[in-house]
Amino acid sequence: MRIFLLIGFFLVFQISFTQIKNKNHATKVSYKQYNNGKINEKSSISFIYVDNVVYLPASNDKVRSYIDFENGQNVDIMKYNESLYKTITSFDKLGKPKFLNEEETIEGYKCKKALFSAFSNKIEVWYTEESPIKGSPYKNYLPSKNAFVLKIVINGNRELRVNEIKELKEQQKLNFPINDAKEITQAEFEEYKIKSRYVTFPIFENETINFDPSIKTTSVDGADDGKTLRFSNGTVILKKIKFPKEVKKNAQVYAKLTNISNGDAYDRTGTVFILPVKQIKKTLLDGLVSGIDKLPKYFDNDKKEYQGIVSDEAYDTPIEIMRFFTSFGVGHFNNLRVINNYPWKNSVTYKQDITTLIPTDQEEIWVGVFIGNYDKGGHKVSLEFNYYPSWEENKEIKRWIQPAFSTLNVMEMSGQNYGRLFKNDTLKAVVTIPKNIKNPQLLFTSTGHGGWGGGDEFNQKLNEIFIDGKLVYSVVPWRTDCATYRYSNPASGNFFNGLSSSDLSRSNWCPATLTPPYIIPLHNLEPGTHTIEVVIDQGDDEGSSFSHWNVSGILIGEKQLK
Numbered sequence: 001m002r003i004f005l006l007i008g009f010f011l012v013f014q015i016s017f018t019q020i021k022n023k024n025h026a027t028k029v030s031y032k033q034y035n036n037g038k039i040n041e042k043s044s045i046s047f048i049y050v051d052n053v054v055y056l057p058a059s060n061d062k063v064r065s066y067i068d069f070e071n072g073q074n075v076d077i078m079k080y081n082e083s084l085y086k087t088i089t090s091f092d093k094l095g096k097p098k099f100l101n102e103e104e105t106i107e108g109y110k111c112k113k114a115l116f117s118a119f120s121n122k123i124e125v126w127y128t129e130e131s132p133i134k135g136s137p138y139k140n141y142l143p144s145k146n147a148f149v150l151k152i153v154i155n156g157n158r159e160l161r162v163n164e165i166k167e168l169k170e171q172q173k174l175n176f177p178i179n180d181a182k183e184i185t186q187a188e189f190e191e192y193k194i195k196s197r198y199v200t201f202p203i204f205e206n207e208t209i210n211f212d213p214s215i216k217t218t219s220v221d222g223a224d225d226g227k228t229l230r231f232s233n234g235t236v237i238l239k240k241i242k243f244p245k246e247v248k249k250n251a252q253v254y255a256k257l258t259n260i261s262n263g264d265a266y267d268r269t270g271t272v273f274i275l276p277v278k279q280i281k282k283t284l285l286d287g288l289v290s291g292i293d294k295l296p297k298y299f300d301n302d303k304k305e306y307q308g309i310v311s312d313e314a315y316d317t318p319i320e321i322m323r324f325f326t327s328f329g330v331g332h333f334n335n336l337r338v339i340n341n342y343p344w345k346n347s348v349t350y351k352q353d354i355t356t357l358i359p360t361d362q363e364e365i366w367v368g369v370f371i372g373n374y375d376k377g378g379h380k381v382s383l384e385f386n387y388y389p390s391w392e393e394n395k396e397i398k399r400w401i402q403p404a405f406s407t408l409n410v411m412e413m414s415g416q417n418y419g420r421l422f423k424n425d426t427l428k429a430v431v432t433i434p435k436n437i438k439n440p441q442l443l444f445t446s447t448g449h450g451g452w453g454g455g456d457e458f459n460q461k462l463n464e465i466f467i468d469g470k471l472v473y474s475v476v477p478w479r480t481d482c483a484t485y486r487y488s489n490p491a492s493g494n495f496f497n498g499l500s501s502s503d504l505s506r507s508n509w510c511p512a513t514l515t516p517p518y519i520i521p522l523h524n525l526e527p528g529t530h531t532i533e534v535v536i537d538q539g540d541d542e543g544s545s546f547s548h549w550n551v552s553g554i555l556i557g558e559k560q561l562k
Contacts, residue, residue: 026050026168027133034159045137045160048168054135062196067139069146074139077181080192086181087189097125097143106150107162114143126151133165199247199387203239208262209371210234210378211413218289231288233413234378238288238368240277247387249360250397254386255322256351257369260331263377265491267502267511268326269447269550271408272383273318274357275366282315284308284410285366292414300421307416309407310429317406318368320552321354323445326371326379327512328502329491337490345488348512354385356556357443360399370410398559400437404532405429406552418449418548422538428531431555435527440557442532443517446477448507450547456539457506457547465520466533473520477508488512522555 030046032039048055054067063078072091077084097114104111104126111126118140125136127147136142136149137160143149150162184192212234223229223240230237243249255272275283287295287308295308296315311317327348334344359365371379405427407419421427433440446463448456465473482503486492489502489511502511509515532553539547 028164028166028168029133029135029137029162030164030166031137031160032163034161036157047135047137049133049135052134054139056137056139063193065139067135067142069134072145075178076189076193077177078189078193078196080196084177084181085184085189085192086178087184087186089186091142091145094140094142097141099143104151107165109148109150111150112143116141122155124153125149198389199244199251201241201244201385201387202382203241203367203385204228204237204369204381204383206380206382207237207369208234208378209237209369209373209381210262210264210376211374212376220285220289231414232370232411235373235413236288236368236370236410237381238285238366240364241367242364243362244387248390248393250390250392250395251355252353252388252390253355253358254351254388255354256349256384256386257322257324258347258349258382259324259326259371260347260380261326261329261333261377261491262380263332264326264373264375264379265329265333266326266373266375267328267489268371268373268379269408269449270324270326270369270371271318271320271410272322272324273320273368273370273410275318275368276316276359276362277364277366278362281313284318284368287411287414287416292411292416295411295416298421300425302424304421305417306407306419306421307411309419310405310427311403312430317403317552318410319357319401319403319554320406320408320445321357322350322352323408323447323509323515323517323550323552324350325509325511325513325515327485327492328489330488330512332377333491342490343487344490348488350514351386352514352516356399357401357554358399359401360397368410370408372409372412374413396561398561400434400440400555400557400559402431402555404431404442404553404555405534407548408550408552418546419550420538420546420548422534422536422549423540423547427534427551429553430529430531432529433522433525433527433555433557434559436560437527437557438560440522440525440555442473442520442522443554443556444473444520444551445515445517445553446475446536446549446551447509447515448477448536448547448549450539450545452542452545454539454542455545455547456549458504459507459539461507461537461539463537463551464535466535467522467525468530469533472522473518475518478505479508479510479513480505482506482510482513485510485512517552517554 027049033043052070056065065076074089077086097116100113102113109128111128114125116123125141127143127149129146131148134148152160215230215234217230228239275285292307298306298309330348409416450456460476463475492500492502494500536549
């Protein structure tokens with residue numbers, strides 16, 4: 001753990017401070033960490049004690065903590081959104097330990113033992129009350145108001161033990177901004193502390209996705225102003241974004257989408273996708289702006305046409321980063337379906353790790369959201385990206401991302417066909433894996449649809465992936481946990497036997513859930529050109545009812561650095 005100097009600690013806030021008079025030299029107490037009896041040379045922790053106050057190491061550059069023995073309290077101070085906050089906890093409100101009849105001599109001190117319990121963790125604390133200094137590396141585990149903690153053992157296998165007690169020669173003039181901070185509750189402080197650790201990048205805020213033939217957006221003018229563009233009769237929203245400058249390209253990235261019904265009562269297919277701004281090939285953007293005929297055509301064995309479903313030398317399918325399914329009317333229909341002991345959710349939030357799909361060689365991208373619906377009210381969505389610092393802060397990463405196929409008809413309301421080809425054909429895509437790609441994988445997302453008893457939505461169907469004619473993966477996509485999400489589906493139908501439509505098991509999706517991709521390792525695949533083939537046991541049509549499959553495939557890997 002990084003050890004921060006006291007002077008640096010106080011300068012970061014750059015505001016008017018309240019000074020504490022100091023009569024004593026400061027003492028620095030350092031601890032070494034042991035895991036299963038072995039010392040961890042890369043990990044240490046320390047605090048500085050002066051004038052009856054313990055200054056603990058910073059958890060990040062925005063949060064500071066100290067133990068105030070003079071007033072019998074712990075104090076946490078942080079800067080969040082350019083404002084200063086504090087929370088104060090009296091020693092009397094800390095957890096009470098169990099005192100054990102055990103002793104151990106550590107660094108010449110005869111120590112007593114106290115036992116704490118926290119979140120099912122066993123914390124053993126050895127301390128003395130005979131030292132001229134006081135303090136603990138963990139402020140919440142203080143056996144007494146005069147305790148100096150010399151050893152802590154957590155769950156019997158992780159140990160912190162004092163290895164140095166050093167008096168600092170220089171006089172310390174210690175300042176801290178306690179009087180300038182607004183006091184908030186511990187719960188509020190914990191919320192701000194968590195949020196301060198990562199960057200939230202909002203993209204869409206309460207945007208409507210609905211079916212409205214009057215929407216005639218046909219250009220991308222104004223996109224550089226952060227404007228939300230709407231396509232395909234309002235069922236697709238799109239925005240150009242620039243990646244935040246304050247985050248590194250190796251950050252861990254999550255997409256967080258919140259959805260409520262704005263009048264549509266049905267479960268719908270949704271997707272969040274990205275497109276490049278600097279187009280080397282054609283993309284879905286060409287179809288959105290200029291019409292479905294601008295997308296390349298793929299023909300099955302019956303000569304049926306499918307638009308833009310396979311990448312080739314001149315075209316790339318969208319990069320799907322999140323497949324989600326709306327609920328039966330969450331939010332909008334809560335008050336229209338009042339049932340005792342049914343606490344309907346007000347919205348559905350989906351959150352997924354999309355790190356491997358965020359390009360490292362582009363400064364800006366298009367981000368889009370599609371929800372298939374023919375409802376004038378439609379849905380409301382909000383989308384943000386959350387950037388979390390990498391555990392390997394200085395590691396350089398260059399990602400390789402190549403979309404291969406996608407039968408998800410994002411331009412459904414502009415005439416793009418459903419993925420019905422698997423009944424009489426297979427889906428083939430020719431891809432090229434460059435040299436120097438490390439850990440290549442195929443991300444395969446598959447959901448079956450056909451909403452009647454014989455449809456593929458409610459019947460298990462085998463999916464197979466072949467590469468160059470060799471079977472590399474097979475799965476029956478299926479979800480059996482849909483009843484878990486009943487309270488997000490107020491408009492769902494209820495059957496004679498007590499089940500709801502939203503409870504029924506489905507082909508890899510449930511109303512109000514995410515469908516994550518299958519990860520298919522391709523370690524043995526040599527660089528060069530290969531043919532990926534998707535084979536699905538699609539069921540028969542029944543009158544005007546038909547089954548179809550929304551499948552997407554994206555090749556990913558890391559470019560080996562020279």
